[in-house]
Amino acid sequence: MATISASMVNELRKRTGAGLMDCKGALVEANGDEEGAIAILKKKGIAKAAKKAGREASEGIIESYIHMGGKVGVMIEINCESDFVAKNDDFKAFARDVCMHIAAASPIAVSREEVDPAILEKEKEAAMGQAEGKPAAAVEKIVEGKVNKYLEQNCLLEQPFVKNTDQTVGELLTQKIQTIGENLKIRRFVRYAIGD
Structure with a gap:
């Protein structure tokens, strides 16, 4: 021992x-x-x-971040269970970190379930085009793999966190739920970039 x-x-x-x-x-x-x-x-x-996770998270904050030079801006809503946690410095720092991550990594949705089906259909078509000429069973696996990779790269909760690429944003969220002791939910975000 x-x-x-x-x-x-x-x-x-x-x-x-x-x-x-x-x-x-x-x-x-x-x-x-x-x-x-x-x-x-x-x-x-x-x-x-x-x-x-089953507990209601109806409090929270809206955090914003403007990247240096004013070319990229992010607003995010993160919910928690109590007003006390919403005012907690650790919770606010987490919200700021997620905003900075979104500015840098450009996710298209919080989770897979929120990705527009039309975008997924385009990804499937592109993957099928790349897999053309391969056996049918292989095509299905290739398309599934490419779509899965696309979702991992573009869904906020699955992206490697920019400040620590050893963990995903989802794993960071789970860690914060554990340390803060309340259910937390990244509800929604919007990312603005000049020219987009």
């Missing part, structure tokens, strides 16, 4: 944003292995976030 020091717990807390007791428990469970503890915390965080 590995000895779990305070510095190990603090380091894990810095990396994950999880509570001290959660970090210590995960390190004990992983026998002192930091990567194993991160995996345990992720699993528990996703479970905690899933429990909170």
Whole structure:
């Protein structure tokens, strides 16, 4: 059994944003292995976030961000369960970070379900054109793969977060739900760019 020091717990807390007791428990469970503890915390965080997902998030903020030079601007609505959290600095910083991400990564929708079916149809047609001449079974897999890749690259929750590409925006949202302790929802956004 590995000895779990305070510095190990603090380091894990810095990396994950999880509570001290959660970090210590995960390190004990992983026998002192930091990567194993991160995996345990992720699993528990996703479970905690899933429990909170059914709760109504009717409070929140509208955050805005104008990129340097005034060529790109973003407005976003992020909801939470209480007015207290809406005024929380961590929540506001999260909203600002997501705004900056949207300015940089140009997503077309929050999630797959919100993507315009006409856009998906165009992507399917383009993929079918590229797969022309291949066996029918292969064409179906190629089209599915290309459409899936398109959605991963263009849906906000699936994009790698610009400030930490090791996690998606969706994973960051799950982490914030765990640390803030309320259901959070990225409701909608609009991105303006000069000339678009």
